[in-house]
């Protein structure tokens with residue numbers, strides 16, 4: 001009987017393919033970045049040619065992805081120690097750090113250059129600031145040093161609607177500043193609710209996230225403290241008549257739900273992640289909240305205009 005030649009099969013996961021490079025861009029988080037950027041653009045007064053508008057949103061997406069990739073390049077050591085992130089392309093060995101770095105830097109420079117040439121300099125400048133903020137202020141400077149990392153560094157994620165707005169108008173007025181403040185105050189409850197139930201991961205990696213450094217009680221108190229600030233700021237555009245009733249009613253109703261979920265988190269005393277349903281609910285709702293709020297902002301502008 002003829003013998004079957006031995007075939008050596010290398011697992012596909014040993015090779016980087018486009019999916020690994022796509023994963024470097026943190027695509028799931030990017031959906032909300034792109035959406036808030038697009039909504040900032042659609043809510044701005046004035047007209048932008050659809051091709052230029054599309055280019056601006058693409059630049060925001062590529063730049064956010066590039067800074068996410070630079071974050072993964074810088075943090076491969078931390079990611080390797082956390083269950084949630086250990087299978088990312090760099091710690092898992094599917095992409096070597098130098099290729100990831102080159103890919104990310106090229107995308108970041110490309111996105112800023114295209115924004116400057118095809119859209120305008122104000123949008124390109126704001127895009128540059130948000131990349132530098134995420135990479136240097138958050139990732140390199142604050143993340144490993146202080147539990148206020150996500151409060152200060154999280155400002156990077158608040159830029160997209162401002163950039164979208166500036167792509168249309170070339171300037172920044174009260175409404176985009178309020179949208180910035182909305183995301184800025186949203187970030188702590190968004191992240192700390194998640195950090196409570198993945199606390200063990202951050203502790204293993206030695207990252208000083210609030211539940212690790214100050215415990216679950218302080219984190220829950222902080223979530224409860226930020227939520228009324230978030231709700232207050234969310235209502236200002238309506239109070240200033242910068243938006244209409246669709247946005248105002250949405251902000252009031254979703255704000256009330258946010259508050260109720262934050263109170264449920266505050267009342268929970270569990271330290272076991274399995275008993276952190278209120279935290280999981282608040283985290284999931286936080287993502288929905290921002291999608292719906294920005295959707296309402298645009299609906300107002302287009303339906304009530």
Ligand code: HEM
Nearest residue numbers: 028029031032033036150153154157158183187191194287
């Ligand atoms: C410093 C601030 C922030 C930190 C530390 C943070 C951290 C995280 C983490 C660790 C996750 C878990 C899931 C994952 O790894 O994909 C997550 C999910 C998510 N974040 Fe944030 N986040 C921050 C700010 C933002 C901002 C500003 C946005 C967008 C405006 C955003 C949008 C999202 C979305 C959409 C998800 C859900 C992704 C999914 O479906 O898995 N985050 N965030």
Ligand SMILES: CC(C)=CCC/C(C)=C/CC/C(C)=C/COP(=O)(O)OP(=O)(O)O
Nearest residue numbers: 029033063064067071130131134156157160
């Ligand atoms: C250019 C531009 C518009 C940038 C915006 C990018 C952006 C969405 C910044 C928000 C910060 C963020 C998602 C942090 C994720 O935390 P982490 O990196 O600590 O998460 P990890 O633990 O999953 O790595």
